[in-house]
Amino acid sequence: MxxxxxxxxxxxxxxxxxxxxxxxxxxxxxxxxxxxxxxxxxxxxxxxxxxxxxxxxxxxxxxxxxxxxxxxxxxxxxxxxxxxxxxxxxxxxxxxxxxxxxxxxxxxxxxxxxxxxxxxxxxxxxxxxxxxxxxxxxxxxxxxxxxxxxxxxxxxxxxxxxxxxxxxxxxxxxxxxxxxxxxxxxxxxxxxxxxxxxxxxWGIHHTQYRITFQKMPFNLTTFLQTDYLLLLKVIGASIAFGLVSQLFARTTHIFKNLANQDISIKWLIPVVGGLLIISLTFLLQTPDYLGLGVVPPPGGQVSITTAFTVGGATYFSWFWKLLFTAITLGMGFKGGEVTPLFFIGATLGNTLAVLTGAPVDLMAALGFIAVFAGATNTPLACTLMGVELFGGEPVLYFAVACFTAYYFSGHQGIYAAQRVAINKVWHSRENKNTPDE
Amino acid sequence: MxxxxxxxxxxxxxxxxxxxxxxxxxxxxxxxxxxxxxxxxxxxxxxxxxxxxxxxxxxxxxxxxxxxxxxxxxxxxxxxxxxxxxxxxxxxxxxxxxxxxxxxxxxxxxxxxxxxxxxxxxxxxxxxxxxxxxxxxxxxxxxxxxxxxxxxxxxxxxxxxxxxxxxxxxxxxxxxxxxxxxxxxxxxxxxxxxxxxxxxxWGIHHTQYRITFQKMPFNLTTFLQTDYLLLLKVIGASIAFGLVSQLFARTTHIFKNLANQDISIKWLIPVVGGLLIISLTFLLQTPDYLGLGVVPPPGGQVSITTAFTVGGATYFSWFWKLLFTAITLGMGFKGGEVTPLFFIGATLGNTLAVLTGAPVDLMAALGFIAVFAGATNTPLACTLMGVELFGGEPVLYFAVACFTAYYFSGHQGIYAAQRVAINKVWHSRENKNTPDE
Missing domain, CATH: 1.10.3080.10 (Clc chloride channel)
Incomplete structure (x- = not known):
């Protein structure tokens, strides 16, 4: 042809x-x-x-x-x-x-x-x-x-x-x-x-997450009975997810800046960081916030996987993980930010679900992807991650959570080299600066 | 704070x-x-x-x-x-x-x-x-x-x-x-x-599509046994989906241009178009390709819903629907292109599944979204549409199908006002023209 x-x-x-x-x-x-x-x-x-x-x-x-x-x-x-x-x-x-x-x-x-x-x-x-x-x-x-x-x-x-x-x-x-x-x-x-x-x-298996969310036929009766309230809870929680992802990025930056300003002998920075982690672990009397956090350590009770069940997180688990990770990554240790962001989001989702009476597994899954979406400014990738990890039924909630958290996470994500192409709150002046060709 | x-x-x-x-x-x-x-x-x-x-x-x-x-x-x-x-x-x-x-x-x-x-x-x-x-x-x-x-x-x-x-x-x-x-x-x-x-x-119900695809654990054994071959079939089919979406866009343009060039009395254009549709219906002896095509008409056998089952499409159903639609929309009638694109894709998927021995419902679903993705150049929206309509299990195949069809559909989609921001085959010169900010 x-x-x-x-x-x-x-x-x-x-x-x-x-x-x-x-x-x-x-x-x-x-x-x-x-x-x-x-x-x-x-x-x-x-x-x-x-x-x-x-x-x-x-x-x-x-x-x-x-x-x-x-x-x-x-x-x-x-x-x-x-x-x-x-x-x-x-x-x-x-x-x-x-x-x-x-x-x-x-x-x-x-x-x-x-x-x-x-x-x-x-x-x-x-x-x-x-x-x-x-x-x-x-x-x-x-x-x-x-x-x-x-x-x-x-x-x-x-x-x-x-x-x-x-x-x-x-x-x-x-x-x-x-x-x-x-x-x-x-x-x-x-x-x-x-x-x-x-x-x-090579024989590597990834953690399997299961949530029991069942999609309802989306019509006015079921919506007014159940989905309406759930959607409002999801939106409220997603604003919190976005704010917390910003809090994470800023706290990490603050620890990094404070350490670099106030500790002139550079090899002392990770020493102080390590001592802070040890002190916090003693203070909290739990090893839950150390390491990766996908499964709870012996004697521990909180982790990403437990956050999908009632009682799998305390009210402030998200905050402690945020602090532990900001100290670890801000003061000279190495690793990614994303699994801790999953932990912070899933435990915050768990807490918000308990407080609002929403399904715990759904809210943990939403926090898991939405805090990550906010901190890295990648709402579409995280919506798709929800589908790849948790299945496609709640895709509407995934999108609502990730898009909302994206808006509320500000313009400084965890990657300093990420550029701002389009301001999140879109004003007419952006119209001129970003032609469509 | x-x-x-x-x-x-x-x-x-x-x-x-x-x-x-x-x-x-x-x-x-x-x-x-x-x-x-x-x-x-x-x-x-x-x-x-x-x-x-x-x-x-x-x-x-x-x-x-x-x-x-x-x-x-x-x-x-x-x-x-x-x-x-x-x-x-x-x-x-x-x-x-x-x-x-x-x-x-x-x-x-x-x-x-x-x-x-x-x-x-x-x-x-x-x-x-x-x-x-x-x-x-x-x-x-x-x-x-x-x-x-x-x-x-x-x-x-x-x-x-x-x-x-x-x-x-x-x-x-x-x-x-x-x-x-x-x-x-x-x-x-x-x-x-x-x-x-x-x-x-208002009481409107949308057509429910069901496909039985079950996600396998993605590892080397199952991959070499089943997924490997299926993935190759999906890639091959998706190239066809992309080419057919381009064929659709070009055929519609050609009918529009020919009619405008050769028929100087403008109100005769839809008359000729209507007569062509009537003649083709007589020639094919079936009402299958008239109208929307979501369900088969009385006496008909091919439609979008039937395309998800074996025998629900003939080898050239996709071609006839393409021709009927190009004539209809190119010669003065009104309506969208997308549902016919679903029809063309689902029936082509059905045919390719029969020819290659792949699952008919999965291939119909892939054609459904991928021909649309190619014709409108919207691979991410169509991947998400796959999830919203058919569930999240086959999301990898949805993405492979839509991304591949997008590449093979060229730069003229069905919307003339769509602009080309980034060439699909990306060369170094685009690098200069599209700065990241």
Whole structure:
């Protein structure tokens, strides 16, 4: 049909996709395998800490070790996720391959000694440094290396949580607030699907979440009886999710700034941070807020999985996890922010459900995705994450929660390199600054 | 917490959302009610035609009547969806309120006499003209009227298909190829949810689709056994979905151009179109390709709902529906393109499933959303539509199908006013033209 498909446009699309499928293969193999290794080590470290809780006392020492590793081996790798985002926005000095092993080792150390941190930052940095290295070796153009980085981020994110669709959309959505540009939409999805598969092939299983929410036929009778009130509760809770995600970003920044201003001997920063974590653990008399927090430690009662059931969180669990994580990540330890954000959101959702009489599992799921959506400014990726993790029935509530939290989280997310493309409260002046072409 | 939430940013967000919730109320009431009236009349007209199949012979006359209505009453309303998109891009001469009744009446006439057309164009135009009218009456600024139009589109789309999340994302995604800008993300969702609710309150029920797809745990064993082959089949089918959506857009344009070039007496265009439809119906000896096509007519065997079962479509059902619709919409009749696109996609999916041995219901669902995604260049909205209509289990396949079809559908979709923000095959030169801020 040459009349319809002129200029061999389809042939060039086919060639483009074939090229990126071939390029996605080594990314997926490398990133998927390293993420699998990382998740396995993380599990070993977490189990070991559960059996040896006194490791916590060594957290300040571990912090000095991490500091030394980055100081003497790190080059510019410490900038982490922001270095990758900056490079996609504007190609710069490059991303060192050593970022991958450094962040992997230091994240494991952080978790082994009880620091409160996550996984996604580590996985995204593994993805970014591997794909940048591949792009350099293959002598790709600067524009193609940007796509490689996006694919690497998507692969890392998709593999670490077992959510490839979310990984692909997240990589594109996180670059700038208020806009998604479809550069490399399909290459990102290919890389994320394959990396998730490679990670699974190594025997890694992701946590399965189950919520019992059943979609009602959406009509006026059921709406006025049940959904109406539930929707209002969801909106109210989502405003809280958005405010808390902003509180998280600001608290982390404040700890980082205070530490850098007031502690002139830099290796003392993680020492003070470690001592703060130890003191708080003593104060609260629970190990619940240490480490990853997906399952409760021996003797603990609060975690992400317990937050989906009544009694699985206390009124202020969300606040304590927020404080532990802000200290850990703001004062020199390593790891991602996302799993702690899941914890903060799910426990806050649990508390709000108990206070308002809404279904606990639904509200925990909404907090899980919405606090993350607010802190990273990625409402569409997080709506899709809700579907990938919890099923499609409550998709309307997922969208309401993520979009609302996005509005109430302000313009400073957890990634300093994220740019503001469109102001959340849209005024006429933005109209002129952001033409549609 | 004045320290954390400076500049009363949250207060301004709250005010912004309150304002748009209040503005969304009349939009939802007006658009939801008119869409309900439209869907009811459409059902009455379809049932009446089923009982009086000879109405088809009057299709040419009906076409002349539609022509006359737009010629003497239409002003600039004939531009339809494109007028609304153009006005959002760049405020122009305005959108006449008469667009709503005109498109409603002419769409019903088209369906009553057997023209092959859809619903979404009508609903979106109802949404656009009502919200524009409200914006003018309330003396809103030009920028605010653009948001009103987006909300109206979201409300119309959300109400007509019962998919509010899709409606909100569609309104933002359809403006330009390759980019979503989050202007009015939450106002659009609020308008779509409320309009869907108002429409349901009038007793309108949407077609329920069921597919039996069960998500497997995604690991290497099951993947190599089943998913691997299925994923390849899905990718192959999705390339076909993308090509067919391009074929649809081009065929419609060709009929429109040929008719305008070769038929100098304008009212003869719908007469010729009507005669073509009658001749094709005689040739094929089936009424399957007339009208909306959600359920089969008496004596017919192919429709959207039947396409989800084995034997519910013939090998070339997709082609005939494409031809019928291109003639109908290219030669002066009125209605949307989307329901025919669902038909084309679902029947093509059915055929490809039979040919490749893939599950028929899954492939029909993928065709349903992917041909639409390709023709309108809205892959994210259509992925979400898959979740809203068919459930969340196959979300990975939804994303693969919609993203792939999007790549293979070229840059001319069904809306001439849609702009190209980012080329689908992304080269380094686009890098310079589309800065991230």
């Amino acid at each position: 040459p009349r319809f498909f002129s200029n061999l446009q389809q042939a060039s699309i086919f060639k483009h996709l074939l090229k990126w499928t071939l390029l996605a293969l080594p990314i997926a193999a490398g990133v998927g395998s390293l993420v699998a290794l990382f998740l396995w080590l993380l599990d070993v470290a977490t189990q070991y800490r559960f059996q040896h809780p006194n490791l916590l006392y060594l957290l300040p020492v571990a912090g000095v070790f991490i500091y030394a590793l980055y100081k003497y081996l790190g080059k510019n790798a410490e900038a982490g996720n922001n270095l990758i985002l900056d490079h996609i926005h504007e190609p710069g000095a490059g991303i060192p391959l050593r970022m991958a092993p450094l962040v992997l080792v230091t994240t494991i150390i952080t978790h082994l000694f009880g620091g409160s941190a996550g996984r996604e930052g580590t996985a995204v940095q593994i993805g970014g440094s591997i794909s940048y290295y591949l792009g350099q070796k293959l002598k790709l153009s600067s524009a193609d290396i940007s796509i490689m980085l996006l694919c690497g981020m998507a692969a890392g994110f998709g593999a670490v949580f077992g959510t490839p669709v979310t990984g692909a959309v997240f990589a594109l959505e996180v670059l700038a607030i208020g806009v998604i540009r479809y550069k490399a939409l399909l290459p990102c999805l290919i890389a994320a699907v394959l990396a998730d598969l490679v990670c699974s092939a | 004045p320290r954390f939430f400076s500049n009363l940013q949250q207060a301004s967000i709250f005010k912004h959302l309150l304002k748009w919730t209040l503005l969304a109320l009349p939009i939802a009431a007006g658009v939801g009610s008119l869409v309900a009236l439209f869907l009811w009349l459409l059902d009455v007209a379809t049932q009446y035609r089923f009982q009086h199949p000879n109405l088809l012979y009057l299709l040419p006359v009906a076409g002349v009547f539609i022509y006359a209505l737009y010629k003497y009453l239409g002003k600039n309303a004939e531009a339809g969806n494109n007028l609304i998109l153009d006005h959002i891009h760049e405020p122009g001469a305005g959108i006449p309120l008469r667009m709503a009744p005109l498109v409603l009446v002419t769409t019903i006439i088209t369906h009553l006499f057997g023209g092959s057309a859809g619903r979404e164009g009508t609903a979106v135009q109802i949404g656009g003209s009502i919200s524009y009218y409200l914006g003018q009456k309330l003396k809103l600024s030009s920028a605010d009227i653009s948001i009103m139009l987006l909300c109206g589109m979201a409300a119309g789309f959300g109400a007509v298909f019962g998919t509010p999340v899709t409606g909100a994302v569609f309104a933002l995604e359809v403006l330009a190829i390759g980019v979503i800008r989050y202007k009015a993300l939450l106002p659009c969702l609020i308008a779509a949810v409320l309009a869907d609710l108002v429409c349901s309150a």
